[in-house]
Amino acid sequence: MKTHEYQAKQIFSSYGIPVEKHILCFTAEDAVKAYDGLDTETVVVKAQVLSGGRGKAGGVKLARNKEEVVFYADSILSMKIKELPVKKILISEAVQIDSEYYVGFTIDRNSKSVILMLSREGGVDIETVASETPEKIYRFTIEPFVGMPDYLAKKIAFTLFKESTQVNSMAKILKSLYQVFIEKDASLAEINPLVLTKENRLVAIDAKMTFDDNALYRQTEILAFFEPTEDEKIESSAKEKGFSFVKMDGDIGCMVNGAGLAMATMDMIKLYGGNPANFLDIGGSSNPDKVIEGMRLLLNDKRVKVVLINIFGGITRCDDVANGLLTAFQKIESDIPVIVRLTGTNEKKGRDLLRNTRFIVAETMGEATRLAVGSSKN
Ligand code: GDP
Numbered sequence: 001m002k003t004h005e006y007q008a009k010q011i012f013s014s015y016g017i018p019v020e021k022h023i024l025c026f027t028a029e030d031a032v033k034a035y036d037g038l039d040t041e042t043v044v045v046k047a048q049v050l051s052g053g054r055g056k057a058g059g060v061k062l063a064r065n066k067e068e069v070v071f072y073a074d075s076i077l078s079m080k081i082k083e084l085p086v087k088k089i090l091i092s093e094a095v096q097i098d099s100e101y102y103v104g105f106t107i108d109r110n111s112k113s114v115i116l117m118l119s120r121e122g123g124v125d126i127e128t129v130a131s132e133t134p135e136k137i138y139r140f141t142i143e144p145f146v147g148m149p150d151y152l153a154k155k156i157a158f159t160l161f162k163e164s165t166q167v168n169s170m171a172k173i174l175k176s177l178y179q180v181f182i183e184k185d186a187s188l189a190e191i192n193p194l195v196l197t198k199e200n201r202l203v204a205i206d207a208k209m210t211f212d213d214n215a216l217y218r219q220t221e222i223l224a225f226f227e228p229t230e231d232e233k234i235e236s237s238a239k240e241k242g243f244s245f246v247k248m249d250g251d252i253g254c255m256v257n258g259a260g261l262a263m264a265t266m267d268m269i270k271l272y273g274g275n276p277a278n279f280l281d282i283g284g285s286s287n288p289d290k291v292i293e294g295m296r297l298l299l300n301d302k303r304v305k306v307v308l309i310n311i312f313g314g315i316t317r318c319d320d321v322a323n324g325l326l327t328a329f330q331k332i333e334s335d336i337p338v339i340v341r342l343t344g345t346n347e348k349k350g351r352d353l354l355r356n357t358r359f360i361v362a363e364t365m366g367e368a369t370r371l372a373v374g375s376s377k378n
C-alpha cells in the first residue's frame, strides 16, 4: 500500500524525524489560510498524489507571496501527475537548502534482508544516479538481530557527514527511520531529499512510505490511510466474494481454477502474442453462482473482447463445470466470445455438453489460447 507524503510525514514526525511545518489543503482558499497560518514568507506548494516525480512534473513550486500561493495552488490542483488527478496539496514552510541527500530503507530480495541506501546525490534525479553512477549510492545490509544500534547508526552517518552535530542528527534519523520501517511493517521508508539547511539542520522535506499489504490487518493506523484506486476497489470486492483477482490492462478476460494454472494461462496468452485483462482464480468449484460472479467481474471491464475459461478437473468434474457454465450463461447477457478448455476428470463428457452451444470448445491449452488471442485481434 502506498501513502501520501503528508501521511508519511505524520508518521515520521511521531518518531521524531524532523519535518518542516506543513498544512494539508484541498482548495486555493485553504492554501491562502495555510499560508497566513504558517506566517512565513516562502512556502512550497506540493501536489499530494500517490506517485513519485512530482517535482519534475511541475507539482512542487516555491511561492513567495499570496498571489503565487493562489496561482500555484490552482494550477497544481488542476494537474494530473502520471494519470492521477491532484486532489490535495501541501503548503509547507520552505527551507534554505544547502545540500540534498537520499536515505531509504527497503527490502532487498537478493540479500534477503533490509537494506539501507544512502547518497549525497539526493533529489529529483536519484533514478539517474542509481542507473548511471551506482557507485554514488552506498548500501548497507541490516542484520535483523542487530538492527540499528547507536554505534552502527553513527558509523553509517559518517559515510555522509564529518561534522559532529551533523553526524549525531543523521544517526538519530537513521535509528528512527529504521524503527518506523520495522514497527509499521513497511516495504519502503524513504527520505528524498533529506536536506542540510543553510542553518545546519537536517530536515526531511519529502517522505515516502509503502507498506506490506499482508501486514495491514495489524496496522490499523496505516490502513486508515488507504485510498483505493478504481482497480483496487474492484479487486477488493472480488476478494470479498472469495476470488483471487488482479486487474491488468489487456483484453483477454481469464477465468481459471487454481492460481498456478491461472499464471500459466497468462504466460501462454503472452506467448501467443495476446494480453490478459486479468488474473482470476475462481477456486475449485463448479458452482454456477461463482461463474456468474466471475463473469460479471470480467464483463465489467469494457476492454475485455474475449473470455478464456481454462479449467482443470481434478476433484471438480468437468461435466459439473460444463453444467455450471450452461446454467450460469442462461443468466448472463453477453455475446462476447467465450472459449472453454476443459481437461481432467470427465473431460470428454464436459466438452460434449458444451458443443453446439454459445461456447467455443477447445481441447488443449495451446488451442484455447490461440483461439482467444486470435479472437482478441479481430
Ligand atoms: P518529488 O519530486 O515528488 O520527489 O518531490 P520533493 O518533495 O522531493 O520535491 C522535489 C524538489 O523540490 C526537491 O528535491 C527540492 O529540490 C525542491 N524542494 C522541495 N521543498 C523545498 C523547499 O522547502 N525549499 C527549496 N528550496 N526547495 C524545495
Ligand code: MN
Binding pocket: 123, 124, 192, 193, 206
Ligand atoms: Mn522526493
